[in-house]
Amino acid sequence: MEVIGVDRRWWALGALVTSMLVLGFDLTILNVALPAIADDLGASTGEAQWTADAYVVFFAALMLPAGLVGDRFGRRRTLLAGLGIFLAGSVLGALADDVATVIAARAVMGVGGAFVMPLALSVLPTLFTEPAERTKAVGAVSAASALGMPLGPILGGWLLDHYWWGSIFLLNVPMVALGIAACLLLLPESRDPAAPRVDPLATAATVLGLGALVFGVIEAPVRGWGDPLVVGAFALGAAAVAGLVGRERRSVRPMLDPALLSDRAFLLPALTATLVTLVASGLLFTLPLQLQTVLGYDALGTGVRLLPLMLGPVAAAKAVPPLAARFGPYAVMSAGLVVISFAAFLGSRGGPDDGYGFVALWLSVLSLGFGFAIVSAMDTALGSLPTDRAGSGSGLLMTLRQAGAAIGVAVFGSLLASVFAARLDTSRLPEAVAERAEESVVAAHRVAAELGDPALTGAAADAFSRGMSLTLLVCGIAALAAAPAVAALAPARKGTDREAVRRKGTDPAAHPAGPDPADRSGREGRTAVDTPGTDAPQ
Template sequence: MTTTPTLSPPGAGPHPDPRRWWALAAIVACMLVLGFDGTILNVALPTMATELDADAGTLQWIADSYLVVFAALMLPAGLLGDRFGRRRTLVAGLAVFLAGSLVGTFAQDAGTAIAARAVMGVGAAFVMPLAMSVLPALFTPDERGKAIGAVSGASALGLPLGPIIGGLLLDHFWWGSVFLVNVPLVGVAVVACRFLLPELKDPAAPAVDALATLLTVGGLGALVYGVTEGPDRGWTSPAVLGTLTAAVVLLTLLTLRSRRQTRPMLDLPLLRHRGFLWNTIAAALAMFVFTGLLFFLPSYLQTVRGNDAFGTGLRMIPMPVGMLIASRLAPPLTRRAGVRVVIPAGLVLLGLGALLGSRTSVGDGYAFTATWLVLAGTGVGIALIPAMDSALGALPRDRVGVGSGLLMTLRQVAGATGVAILGSMLTAAYRAHLETPRVLAAAAEAAEESVMGAHRVAAGLGDAALTRSADAAYLHGMDLALLACCGIAFAAALLVAAFLPGTRARVVTPSTAVAAETSHARQ
């Protein structure tokens, strides 16, 4: 493996280069942008619908094009980082994200806005896994937990910042400003990453397999699109069934092709290592629950509780605050008790937060919501930070790029699946409990689409009873979905406690085969 470091390698001397913390600040800036870019567009969509003359389907594409491309390209991005250099590829991803943001800033039609979001998804797919993959090269195992905690906290903090920043921008500027806000942060991150990050690559990494890349992009893109559209279109609709079937076929073909390759893009042999496998499962299930929670909250806080977008973002902050608390607690807890204790404990705490949230009723004040949000945020952080640290620590140094790509892809797919499944559960319960006896059929259909639709219908008709029914029905669905989150978190805790290898000094010890491969790569 060829290494051309800009920083002193971790542990190389008694005084590690302090610039590694500035490098971490650059990575944190990247993740903060990706975090709020996932939610900032939500508050701009109504304005874009008017300015761009976009219907509901077009708005869905503006939102989904970013997510689908993002998830589909992370595996190829990891391989390209291993082959051509992780710093170089990360900077290229930031530049692509910057270009997409500039195009979106001055878009004059919906097609251009969709294209801009897709280009931003391409850039994000390179930034996310490669930003994580450089951490093992920058920090010692003792420091890596803090670094991953900072990166995870920044990503989580960006989610509620999206509506806050978006609301402020739309109050004073045009809708394109929600894209323009990315430019200064990403520009600074490009310069910082270029001069502060070490260059790490594996010249022995295989050439990019064009067919495997097509199968990966097509399969993952179809999977994420199918699970994203399922709640809205219906799981039995031809579009959803067709894309999910295509995803199964394409990913099966990718798996068969990968088994015949020595260094495949989909590096399934990594999943044979229990340390990497079960830490990845823990991270994916934590994201499944966490992303589901984030899906429920905006509608509850904005529609049921009556807050505007800015106020909704402010009221979501207790969850990332809990993650920031966890970023301080997780590393010392892991050193003392080991991952086999700490990760299940975090998942149990996450489950308890969801269980407490499932007791939410229409009359509860915000203090109750803030309490279970802090509990859930702390739990997901205590579970996620050691799981990510251990998974990255289990990877051979020459496979960190492709391995982190696999890890982040599974996290992203788990998050999309969590929104789809838990969202479908909430929607079904909402529709079953909504009462519209005195409402005309067309108005009742609009009210059944969403709690926001019910509030619009009720406001137009002056029907306070419909508003109360919609709020109660939404809370019923949210409570059921939160109970499901609780069950999933508890089940994940049991699985991880049973099967995750536990150590104290070194979070994950590679198997003999992986260790031998690492030793060979360093020779």
């Protein structure tokens, strides 16, 4: 293994920080550009959903096999390949002149991102062998990914106010090129020849299952829930997921560890984190449309007004540990879900005439709920893992959350599109024009501008607001139903050293903070340090 000097190590860390910052941007930067893309390219709501979900589907499905590829064939080499793929997708997106090309570009970026995310963290133990230095390095890389999420909408909004929508893709080019150059010059190569082999069938089943389920949810409002293609997509997705679980159960060294799904101490917080990620990702897809098309803010103003969603997790990071120690982590999770429910019910009472003050109020409350639920859920899930399952467990947790992000965008967008089309009054318009207007709120505004019909603009805003109200109502019901379930099904609190020894398999004092990022038992155990969602506030 190549050894590099102290100064060069920190320069190499800078390259990794840059790479993770770009991934953080791209989790959220597209959201503020969706109205501009829809307006310029004539994208329907379903097509806009695919521009967001194409990235997340491939990112979620390929992250685990990508990490295994890096472990077996070289982490530096695989990281460089991921950055190169991401760069190619960014260039394709910047040059795109139709929706299909944008979706393809996002898919390519998702493939690249799946290789970058796990490998960026997995090379840190090679660079920093001292625990104190390694902790600082992991924190820097994790912070870069988390920082990119709130900055994405703001930076994207500024670019859209000054340049065309393709600039949000072009931004990646110099930053990724810098990351590639720095990795080439500064990163040493490392690998783990004992890592499990990549299972092509399991990987294909993951992509096929998640993609088919998302396709069914997105296409159902347009084609109908009974349409053969939609029913077939759901059947295919369910069969692929069932086949994946069956194959992984029979595998000696599975990519995903199905046995963990029978462990309530892991499953319950993992499902809570997935639910919160689903809700947050869906809102990050729909809220920019409301702020821009209904409330009339520009792209930069929209990005700034999304910041309240990022404040709750910051506050929760400090508040959750003492509260969990006193009342138990499951009580904190339940409380967070109740707060999410209250905020969603409050937001569902809004209308097109409400200003941003009301939106900021329920967004701030919602953010607190997100923070308390997700921080306690992630800490509890990771803390429940024995050392020998740290890798497979954290990998399964990340995959569930990313799948939740993809499904959240699909479900929220489809529900919103259904309500919008049903509520928009187009009876006085010619049939062809009415069909155009019903595609999306952006399309309706475009038709209203062509016809000089302000009444249609007002009707579109009202129909969209009704759709947003229903989606928030569904969120509130889901969170309210989950809160007592989490509290009722919570395992009994175990605070003895004997229990800690049984779970961790060693002296609890030796592992006070959960899985060691440098643990060789699983590459994914290092990726779970930062757990960025597509999505979601952390």
